[in-house]
Amino acid sequence: MTQEQALKIMKTGVNIYLTGSAGSGKTYLLNQYIKYLEEHDIPVAVTASTGIAATHMNGMTIHGWSGIGVRNVMGERELEQLEEKKYLWKRFEKARVLIIDEVSMLHGFQLDMIEKVCKRFKRNNKPFGGLQVILSGDFFQLPPVEKGKKQTSEQETLDYGESKETEHRSGMVYESEAWKILNPAVCYLTEQHRQEDDTLTEILNSIRSNNLEELHYEHLDGCIDRNLVGIKLTKLYTHNINVDNENKIELEQIEGEERVFNMTSKGHDMIVDILKKSCLAYEELRLKVGAEVMCIKNNFDKGYVNGSRGIVVDFEDDTGLPIVRLYNGNRVIISPEVWAIEEDGKIKASLTQIPLRLAWAITIHKSQGMSLDNAEIDLRSSFAYGMGYVALSRVRTLSGIRLIGFNKESLLVNPLVLEHDQELQNESYQNELMFGKLKNGDQTRLEEEFINRMGGTINSIQGSSLRKAKVKDTKVPTVLVTKELLEAGKNIKEIAKERNLTAGTITHHIEQIINEFPETIITHIRPSQKNIDLVKKANKKLKGEEIGKLNPIKIILEKEGHNLSFEDIRLSKLFI
Numbered sequence: 001m002t003q004e005q006a007l008k009i010m011k012t013g014v015n016i017y018l019t020g021s022a023g024s025g026k027t028y029l030l031n032q033y034i035k036y037l038e039e040h041d042i043p044v045a046v047t048a049s050t051g052i053a054a055t056h057m058n059g060m061t062i063h064g065w066s067g068i069g070v071r072n073v074m075g076e077r078e079l080e081q082l083e084e085k086k087y088l089w090k091r092f093e094k095a096r097v098l099i100i101d102e103v104s105m106l107h108g109f110q111l112d113m114i115e116k117v118c119k120r121f122k123r124n125n126k127p128f129g130g131l132q133v134i135l136s137g138d139f140f141q142l143p144p145v146e147k148g149k150k151q152t153s154e155q156e157t158l159d160y161g162e163s164k165e166t167e168h169r170s171g172m173v174y175e176s177e178a179w180k181i182l183n184p185a186v187c188y189l190t191e192q193h194r195q196e197d198d199t200l201t202e203i204l205n206s207i208r209s210n211n212l213e214e215l216h217y218e219h220l221d222g223c224i225d226r227n228l229v230g231i232k233l234t235k236l237y238t239h240n241i242n243v244d245n246e247n248k249i250e251l252e253q254i255e256g257e258e259r260v261f262n263m264t265s266k267g268h269d270m271i272v273d274i275l276k277k278s279c280l281a282y283e284e285l286r287l288k289v290g291a292e293v294m295c296i297k298n299n300f301d302k303g304y305v306n307g308s309r310g311i312v313v314d315f316e317d318d319t320g321l322p323i324v325r326l327y328n329g330n331r332v333i334i335s336p337e338v339w340a341i342e343e344d345g346k347i348k349a350s351l352t353q354i355p356l357r358l359a360w361a362i363t364i365h366k367s368q369g370m371s372l373d374n375a376e377i378d379l380r381s382s383f384a385y386g387m388g389y390v391a392l393s394r395v396r397t398l399s400g401i402r403l404i405g406f407n408k409e410s411l412l413v414n415p416l417v418l419e420h421d422q423e424l425q426n427e428s429y430q431n432e433l434m435f436g437k438l439k440n441g442d443q444t445r446l447e448e449e450f451i452n453r454m455g456g457t458i459n460s461i462q463g464s465s466l467r468k469a470k471v472k473d474t475k476v477p478t479v480l481v482t483k484e485l486l487e488a489g490k491n492i493k494e495i496a497k498e499r500n501l502t503a504g505t506i507t508h509h510i511e512q513i514i515n516e517f518p519e520t521i522i523t524h525i526r527p528s529q530k531n532i533d534l535v536k537k538a539n540k541k542l543k544g545e546e547i548g549k550l551n552p553i554k555i556i557l558e559k560e561g562h563n564l565s566f567e568d569i570r571l572s573k574l575f576i
Contacts (some may be wrong), residue, residue, distance in 0.1 A: 001187050003028070006029060008435065009431065011446075012447060013449070013450030015128075015185065017103075017184040017185070019186065019187070027136075030101060037097055037456075041456045045099065047100050048101035060348075062114060067082045067085060080551045080554065082120070089121065092129070093121075093478070096132065101137070108178075111173050115182070122502070124502060139417040188424055208421070210413055234372055234374065234375045235362070235375070237362075250360040261284075263352065263353040266349065272349045280366060289312055290311065292311055292358065293357065295308040295309075302332045308327075311325055313331070322354065336352050337354075338352050367391070371394065375400065380405040380406065385413055386414070486513065489524060492507060507570050532572045
């Protein structure tokens with residue numbers, strides 16, 4: 001399936017699993033869809049399973065966005081605790097589309113937790129609370145973190161996935177209940193936008209199909225200890241300790257003045273800390289003339305991209321900024337860049353640093369998502385399915401690869417993934433045929449229906465004569481729409497029906513309305529005096545930070561034999 005075909009399917013509003021080989025342009029396509037949604041005023045939550053992947057789209061981790069954090073279970077009590085967080089209510093209330101990139105690195109139980117949270121906050125029993133969900137990933141790449149394994153400084157990615165000896169099912173995300181009820185339409189991209197070498201592309205595709213032949217091994221054998229004249233290769237290691245040692249030793253061997261560039265940050269400390277851990281930029285970047293470096297941001301105007309290699313040749317006299325001669329011959333001044341986590345169009349946290357890394361070495365895990373001109377790869381100590389594939393697929397051509405060593409086991413793929421991948425390809429082909437039969441009029445109609453359903457605006461889609469959707473004035477905040485109906489004397493049930501929202505969402509709106517417009521008359525929705533008295537009495541028993549919080553009040557009421565819902569408690573609190 002082409003990117004164009006996949007984008008058209010996304011625009012119809014169906015849930016999607018977007019996949020394809022490394023370099024097929026999955027992240028690029030996601031960014032195209034995000035742009036489309038923003039153009040039509042459809043709020044989208046942009047997330048990824050890892051911080052590194054999230055920064056590629058100015059998003060945040062799905063763990064942080066959904067509130068699941070590091071939890072391993074999501075029962076009723078955990079859901080009630082999350083409901084105490086006002087920022088989660090605001091986040092879910094606004095979201096209409098949820099994107100999760102690098103979904104292959106999520107466990108199935110984590111997707112189940114996320115699905116539960118979405119239903120709870122959206123007050124909607126449809127899959128993921130009625131959000132359009134776009135999952136993206138490649139199960140041939142690094143698999144999910146195993147529960148219970150501790151991370152070590154020496155083995156940065158040791159906790160990723162099954163060992164080659166493990167034969168039990170891996171808890172892959174496609175085995176989850178959430179995946180089954182979501183039933184996403186598969187879009188399997190078949191174009192190649194990274195590799196520029198037919199031989200390397202054939203090798204990578206053969207790894208994916210577990211069909212490597214002797215000729216492929218001979219090509220790889222030809223890469224062992226090859227001499228690439230005049231090029232300092234980026235070294236890819238399986239273990240972090242090798243990377244740190246390599247870069248430190250190489251920098252120390254260079255004579256001359258060392259320049260230090262310190263990272264600056266803005267935003268909440270906790271979010272900044274998450275961004276630091278997920279970002280490839282150093283907190284303290286040490287450079288010398290002669291240092292081998294790699295760009296870690298795209299800057300098309302200056303002629304470099306994430307993964308471009310070069311050497312520091314000088315520092316500017318007035319600014320002190322490093323001047324890098326790229327391997328493509330360009331000489332560029334590298335200015336500070338910003339990494340940010342955005343939410344609802346606002347920057348929650350940001351880092352500013354020179355977008356360079358010492359590039360003598362990097363871990364295979366940290367290289368995921370990069371496109372390298374050349375690399376020296378050590379696969380002798382690979383320990384997880386997908387590691388060899390990820391490492392080789394980082395590089396554009398076979399001529400840019402120098403292997404320290406490898407064995408046939410390092411190129412194995414998970415047999416369960418292999419079996420499932422054929423199913424994905426078949427499903428994608430069927431979707432290509434089915435959606436390909438849509439006439440232009442049908443495609444336009446589906447797109448417009450989706451935009452209307454999401455409360456967006458329509459601006460002449462594919463020749464449509466519509467200038468603007470007749471949905472509602474999206475310029476008016478949704479809470480104010482509820483306020484107008486409330487002041488017209490409508491009750492919660494009537495407002496929910498008219499606005500096609502849940503009663504829980506409307507109750508949350510009313511809380512906000514009373515907070516911002518305390519003069520608003522709401523006597524017509526007053527609950528029973530008995531409920532008000534029960535909530536008031538329970539709240540008086542609380543101390544400190546628990547005062548006024550829903551979950552502690554509910555716990556006390558349950559102990560006393562009173563079964564009030566969170567909506568009942570919320571509404572009663574407004575009249576205390």
